[in-house]
Amino acid sequence: MPSWTDTLRFAFQPVVNLTTGGVTALEILARPETGDILAQARRDPELDGNLAALAVAAAAHREALLPLHVNVFAGTLADLGGLTAVRNAVREAGRLPWEVTIDIVPPFTHVPHRALLEAVDALRGEGFRICADGVGDGDIPLRLLSDMAPDVVKLDVSLLSRPAVVRAMRTLCEELGALLSVEGVETELQCESVRSAGAQLAQGDLFAPPSRRPGADVYVPPLPASAEPAPPTGPSVRQYVRPAALLPATASAAQVRARLTGSPDVSGVLLVDRAGVPLRSIHRSRFLLSMSGRYGHALYADRPAAKLGDPPRTVGIDATAWEVLDVVADGERDRTSDDVAVVDRARRCVGVVRLADLVRALAESRVEEAAGLNPLTRLPGSDAITAEVDRRITDGRLFALGWLDVDHFKQVNDGAGFAAGDELIRAVGRALQGAASGSTRVGHIGGDDFLVLADLEGLNRLVASVLDVPWSAGGRPATLSLATVLCAPGSVSDHRQAAACLAPLKQAAKALSGASWVFGQAGLPGHEVRRGVTPAPARAGGPARG
Numbered sequence: 001m002p003s004w005t006d007t008l009r010f011a012f013q014p015v016v017n018l019t020t021g022g023v024t025a026l027e028i029l030a031r032p033e034t035g036d037i038l039a040q041a042r043r044d045p046e047l048d049g050n051l052a053a054l055a056v057a058a059a060a061h062r063e064a065l066l067p068l069h070v071n072v073f074a075g076t077l078a079d080l081g082g083l084t085a086v087r088n089a090v091r092e093a094g095r096l097p098w099e100v101t102i103d104i105v106p107p108f109t110h111v112p113h114r115a116l117l118e119a120v121d122a123l124r125g126e127g128f129r130i131c132a133d134g135v136g137d138g139d140i141p142l143r144l145l146s147d148m149a150p151d152v153v154k155l156d157v158s159l160l161s162r163p164a165v166v167r168a169m170r171t172l173c174e175e176l177g178a179l180l181s182v183e184g185v186e187t188e189l190q191c192e193s194v195r196s197a198g199a200q201l202a203q204g205d206l207f208a209p210p211s212r213r214p215g216a217d218v219y220v221p222p223l224p225a226s227a228e229p230a231p232p233t234g235p236s237v238r239q240y241v242r243p244a245a246l247l248p249a250t251a252s253a254a255q256v257r258a259r260l261t262g263s264p265d266v267s268g269v270l271l272v273d274r275a276g277v278p279l280r281s282i283h284r285s286r287f288l289l290s291m292s293g294r295y296g297h298a299l300y301a302d303r304p305a306a307k308l309g310d311p312p313r314t315v316g317i318d319a320t321a322w323e324v325l326d327v328v329a330d331g332e333r334d335r336t337s338d339d340v341a342v343v344d345r346a347r348r349c350v351g352v353v354r355l356a357d358l359v360r361a362l363a364e365s366r367v368e369e370a371a372g373l374n375p376l377t378r379l380p381g382s383d384a385i386t387a388e389v390d391r392r393i394t395d396g397r398l399f400a401l402g403w404l405d406v407d408h409f410k411q412v413n414d415g416a417g418f419a420a421g422d423e424l425i426r427a428v429g430r431a432l433q434g435a436a437s438g439s440t441r442v443g444h445i446g447g448d449d450f451l452v453l454a455d456l457e458g459l460n461r462l463v464a465s466v467l468d469v470p471w472s473a474g475g476r477p478a479t480l481s482l483a484t485v486l487c488a489p490g491s492v493s494d495h496r497q498a499a500a501c502l503a504p505l506k507q508a509a510k511a512l513s514g515a516s517w518v519f520g521q522a523g524l525p526g527h528e529v530r531r532g533v534t535p536a537p538a539r540a541g542g543p544a545r546g
Contacts, residue, residue, distance in 0.1 A: 007032060007033040007034045007035065008030060008031070008032050008033070008037060008051075008054070009030075009031045009032075009033060009212065010028050010029065010030060010031060010054070010055055010058040010059075010212075011028075011029045011031050011210035011211060011212055012026045012027070012028060012029070012059070012062070012064065012210065012211055012212075012213070012214040012215070013026065013027045013029060013203055013208065013209070013210040013211070014026055014027075014203060014207060014208045014215070014218050015027060015069060015181065015201055015202075015203045016201065016202055016203060016207045016208075016218055016220055017200065017201060017239070017241065017242075018191075018194065018195055018199065018200060018201065018202055018220065019200070019239035019240065020239065020240055020241075020242070020357065021218070021220040022242055023066060023218055023243075024066075024067065024201060024241070024242070024243055024351070025066055025067040025068060025069050025101065025243065026059065026064055026066050026067070026068055026069065026214050027068075027069035027071075027103070027203065028055035028056075028058065028059055028068060028069065028070055028071070029071070029210050030051055030055065030071075031210075037051070038051075041073065041076075042073055042075070042107075045073070045075060045076040045079040045080050046080070048072060048073050048076040049072070049076055049080050049083055049084075049085045049086060050085055052070045052071065052072050052083065052085070052086045052089075052102075053085035053086050053088065053089035054089075055068075055070050055071075056068065056070060056086060056089040056090055056093055056095070056100070057089050057092070057093060059093070059214065060092075060093035060094070060095070062213060062214050063214075064214035065245075065262075065263055066214065066243055067099045067100070067101065067243050068095070068099065068100050068101065069100075069101045069103050069131060070086065070100060070101070070102055070103065071103045071105050071133065072086075072102055072103065072104060072105070073104075073105055073106075073107075074104050074105065074106065074107065074108045074111045074116055074140075075107070075110075075111050077102075077104060077116055077119040077120065077123075078111050078112050078115040078116040078119060079115075080119070081115070081118070081119045081122060082119065082122050082123070083102070083119075083123065086100075086102075087126070096127065096246050096247070096248065096272070096276075097123075097126045097127030097128045097276075098127040098128070098129060098246065098272070098276035098348060098349070099246060100128055100129070101128070101129040101130070101131050101151065101152060102123055102128050102129070102130055102131065103131040103133040103154070104116075104120075104130065104131065104132055104133060104148075104150075105133045105134055105138070106133075106134045106137075106138030106139050106140060107138065107139055108138065108139050108140045108141065108144065109139050113144055113147075116144075116148075117144075117147055117148065120148055127274065127275060127276045127348075129151040129152070130148060130149075130150045130151050130152075131150055131151065131152040131153070131154060131181075132145055132148060132150040132152070132153050132154065133154045133183075134154065134156060135153055135154060135155050135156070135169065136155050136156045136158070136159040136165065136169070137156035137158060137159075142172075145172070146172070146176065149176050149177075149178070150176070150178050151177075151178055151179065151344075151350075152178055152179045152180075152181055152201070153169060153172075153173050153176075153178050153179070153180055153181065154181045154182070154183050155169060155180065155181070155182050155183070155199070156182075156183065156184055157182055157183065157184035157185055157186070157190055157194075157204065158184075159182075160182070160190060160193045160194065160197065163197070163493075164490075166197040167197070167198075167394050167395075167396060168396075170197060170198045170199070170394065170395075171395060171396050174395075177317070177344060177345055179200045179201055179238070180197075180198065180199040180200060180201070181199060181200070181201035181202060181203070182194045182197070182199045182201075182202045182203075182204075183202070183203050183204060184203075184204050185202050185203065185204030185205075185206050185207065186204050186205050186206050187206060188206065188221045190204075190206070191206055191220075191221050192221070197394070198394055200238055200239070206219070206221075207219055207220060236318070236319075236320060236321075237315060237317065237318075237319045237320060237321060237323070237324055237342055237353055237358075238317060238318075240321070240353045240354075240357045240358060241317075241342050241350065241351035241352070241353060242351055242352055242353065242354065242357075243351055243352075244270050244339075244341065244349050244350075244351050244352045245259055245260075245263065245266045245268065245269045245270065246269070246270050246271075246272050246276070246349060247259060247269055247270075247271055247272075247305070248271065248272065248273075248274075249271045249272060249273050249279045249280065249306060250304065251271060251304070251305050251306075252301065252302055252303065252304060252305055253287075253291065253301055253302070253303055253304070253305045253307075253308060254301040254302065255305065256269050256282055256287060256305040256308075257287075257288070257291055257301075260284055260287065260288060261288075266284065267283075267284050267337075267339055267354065268281060268282055268283050268284050268338060268339045268352070269281075269282045269284075269287075269305075270282070270312060270339075270341055270349055270352070271305060271306055271309060272348075272349055275346070275347075275348060276348035276349055277343070277346075277347045277348055277349070278312040278314060278341045278343065278347075278349050279306070279312070280305075280306045280309030280310065280311070280312060281309055281310050281311070281312040281313065281338060281339070281341065282305060282308060282309045282310075283310070283335070283337070283338050283339075285337075286308075287305075287308055287309075290308055310335065310338070312341045313327050313328070313335075313338060313340045313341065314327075314340065314341045314342070314343050314347075315327055315340055315341075315342055315343070315353075316342075316343060316344075316345070317342055317343065317344050317345075317350060319342075321358045324340055324353055324355075324358055325355075325358060325359075327340060328340065328355055336355060337355060339352040339353065339354055340352060340353050340354075340355075374429075374443075374444040374445075374446070376422060376425055376426060376429075376444070377425060377426055377429030377430075377433075377444045378429075379429050379432070379433065379442060379443055379444040379450075380441075380442075380443045380444075381443060381444065381445060381446075382443060382445040382451060384441075384443055385441055385442075385443040385445075385451045385453055386495040386499075387495075388441050388453055389401060389453060389494075389495040389498055390494055390495050392453075393487070393492060393493070393494060393495070393498075396489040396490075397489065398455065398456075398486070398487070398488055398489060399453060399454070399455060399486075399487055400452075400453070400454055400455070400456060400459045400484050400485070400486050400487070401451070401452070401453055401484065401485050401487060401498050401499075401502055402451065402452040402453075402454070402459070402462075402482055402483065402484040402485075402502075403449065403450070403451060403452075403482070403483050403484075403502055403505075403506050404428075404432075404449075404450040404451075404452060404466065404480060404481070404482045405447075405448045405449045405450065405480065405481060406424065406425070406428070406448040406471075406478055406479075406480055407478065407479045407480065407481055407510075408478075409421065409447070409448040412424065412473045412476060412478055415474070415476055416473040416474030416475070416476050417474060420473040420474035420476075421448075421473055423473065424471065424472075424473040424478060425444075425448055427471070428448075428450065428466060428471070428480070429442075429444055429450070431465050431466050431469070432450060432452065432462065432465070432466060434465065435461050435462045435464075435465035435466070436452075436454075436458070436462065437458065437461070438455075438458055439454065439455055439458060440452070440453065440454040440455075440458035440459075440461075440462060441453040441454070442462075452482075452484075456486075459484065463482065463517060466480055466482070467480060467482065467515045467517060467531055479514055479515045479516075480515055480516075481506075481509040481510055481512070481515070481516040481517075481532070482509060482516065482517045482518070482531075483502055483505035483506040483508070483509040483517075483518045483520075484502075484505070484517070484518070484519050484520070485498060485501045485502045485505055485519075485520050485521065485522050486519070486520070486521045486522065487501075487521075487522045488521070488522065488523075491521070491522040491523045492522050492523075497522075498522065501520070501522045501523075504520075504527075505518045505519075505520045505527055506518075508527055508529075509532065511534070511535075512529065512531075512532030512533060512534060512535070513532065513533050513534075513535040514531075514532055514533055515531055515532065516529075516531050516532025517529075517530040517531035517532065518530070518532070
């Protein structure tokens, strides 16, 4: 009588990094040809554990070297605890625990939370990574999700229709130190929404449908020209993390050689301890050169590979690309091509970044940044500021958006000449730039109009720098007017709504005489006059402030 395993097949679907376009892992999906073994596994923890073990074995049979995602029902973990069958399969496949992510799938109802959390802690203690799967389409309580502290949170694509929920999940992921992934992406429009939501990972038929053979060939739509620019501190290293080739610290030189020669795209190997902390870094070219000498194999093959390695270069997962370049620059000159290990808060390796990726990204960001600068003040234009506004709205941050300009600028230009007017604009730009620190951003959107974006503390410094000093053009006095709207979390949905709240405040500021500042709050009526004087009624034909 045929076994149920005879009719069971497995498919592999890539998990894609949305920035690099590379494959970070493969999710293994059970595909029974007959019957409904998955429904049985949901009721039978031992069967579910065996399915997960068979998934790992299938990946080994297909010689898949990428990190793996293996699905296990929450009830299975709570009942079986340590997943002995999976641990054995990982060891027999020659894989390391930190190369395997356990995707915990619903249902969670009636699953004893304490037993589940104890099982999660045990797996994490051995080095396995944890993913909360089906969030938004399942029944996992938020408190349990927080207590699990997963390394990855997978959202169902249907949640994209509820942006507020996705923003909340992104904020939670940042607090937990987790990556946000969206599964079920089928269209380029959905992919664009996933990127806008701030997710780092995604999977779905758009990139590559599930396949019987594991592969890294995927289609990833290019970043649109209007994509938000990198923050001024540089792009996050998270965007460029590649899977790391990991071996235990006790690996022999022969084992490292086999890994390198069997994977031409692997540029180096990291030797890690039981917890996944990098101990030694082995560079592909230098290692193979040592092994290829006349007596290299005889001398080194059975010796610990660590003797041919170097101390690893590491950066935290929250580092920027510029910080990675600092690490490379501070090191030995002959190691500039070494991979840099990216580690989490527990110092465990979560991947590597390559210098070439970062140099290319930073060069592109500088070109894009230069193209968006105002030629007169060399300040960013409106696109950079509005993108940062949208980012802060998504992050649920309190911020103030301001609009500053020169009063009667046409008369200033006409009376003092355009050269004096240009110098005044440059001087205002320099003052704004000099006062901007921390999270404060300033931009020049054209003519005499500037945008400022700051928290309340930064706003006060910036206001003092432009409203507490005298201004002139060609010996003619000039004044500035500023309108500011305070946007609390949830008060505006995007930069367009914030700009709409700012418009009436700008009109109110222009109605005052002298240096003026009008302050309001999004969603609340009225405004506060913080600087400026209400002028006497103008005579017919009198000039208006512009």
